[in-house]
Amino acid sequence: MLRGKKHQAIRPLLSDSAIWCDANDCYNCLPRELRERYQIVETPNVSAHGYDHFAQAIVTRFRTGWVLDCGAGSRGDFFPNVVNLEVADYPSTDVLGVAEELPFRDNSFDGALCMNVLEHVRDPFKAAREIARVLKPGGELYCVAPLLQPVHGFPHHYYNMTSHGLMNLFSGLLTIDKPLLLETGLPIWSLTWMLKRWHQGLPPGERQDFREMRVGDLLGDPMEYLKRPFVTELPNDLNYELASTTGILASKPGA
Numbered sequence: 001m002l003r004g005k006k007h008q009a010i011r012p013l014l015s016d017s018a019i020w021c022d023a024n025d026c027y028n029c030l031p032r033e034l035r036e037r038y039q040i041v042e043t044p045n046v047s048a049h050g051y052d053h054f055a056q057a058i059v060t061r062f063r064t065g066w067v068l069d070c071g072a073g074s075r076g077d078f079f080p081n082v083v084n085l086e087v088a089d090y091p092s093t094d095v096l097g098v099a100e101e102l103p104f105r106d107n108s109f110d111g112a113l114c115m116n117v118l119e120h121v122r123d124p125f126k127a128a129r130e131i132a133r134v135l136k137p138g139g140e141l142y143c144v145a146p147l148l149q150p151v152h153g154f155p156h157h158y159y160n161m162t163s164h165g166l167m168n169l170f171s172g173l174l175t176i177d178k179p180l181l182l183e184t185g186l187p188i189w190s191l192t193w194m195l196k197r198w199h200q201g202l203p204p205g206e207r208q209d210f211r212e213m214r215v216g217d218l219l220g221d222p223m224e225y226l227k228r229p230f231v232t233e234l235p236n237d238l239n240y241e242l243a244s245t246t247g248i249l250a251s252k253p254g255a
Helices: 002-013 031-037 054-061 124-134 163-171 187-201 204-211 235-243
Strands: 018-021 026-028 069-071 082-088 107-114 135-144
Touching: 002 026, 054 107, 054 135, 054 204, 069 124, 107 124, 124 135, 124 163, 187 235
Parallel strands: 069 082, 069 107, 107 135
Antiparallel strands: 018 026
């Protein structure tokens, strides 16, 4: 009942191309051509996170208006004023669509949330322009993106960002009121994530040796470790996931 009323209220925000899909209980604004253009594929991965106090503040402040949750993931809590946009058909998804081509009219939202999403977007600059377009004048954005995080696909992972890089996405579009350093974004999260994944990827024998190393054992020149088993025995997929740098070789077609 509540979702039904919410979806009726959402309809005027949507562009004319929006299609209601009874099977999915949401508006489907993700036709095959958009799926192919932005390489949207099915994935077993599930993105599910709660709102921190910054997000909750925006949702509460605009409780009589509309807040866009761009790349909402699977939300456990129901908010009648929050439009959950996703590429995945979660039970909480209100609108299926992509951030680069938001299916909403200009100046539709009082607030917008985009939390740990832009690293999964093929064109984050275009997504930033779209978020700014659908915000009302005076509207507020809360946006978070990873810096030192391993590769994690929902379903793809394209870009990590420095604080300057994230601000640059919205330069000329929005006024940056305040850069944030979140408690959930402190370096300890990167360190433990990297170590746990490294530990999990090693063969059982090497895993034990790695676990017994001390911090001081890892503070030398990386060149000194290249032949050590805890480096050589890490599988290639984990090397890509935790890589310090990435690179390509490329060529231009034609004679």
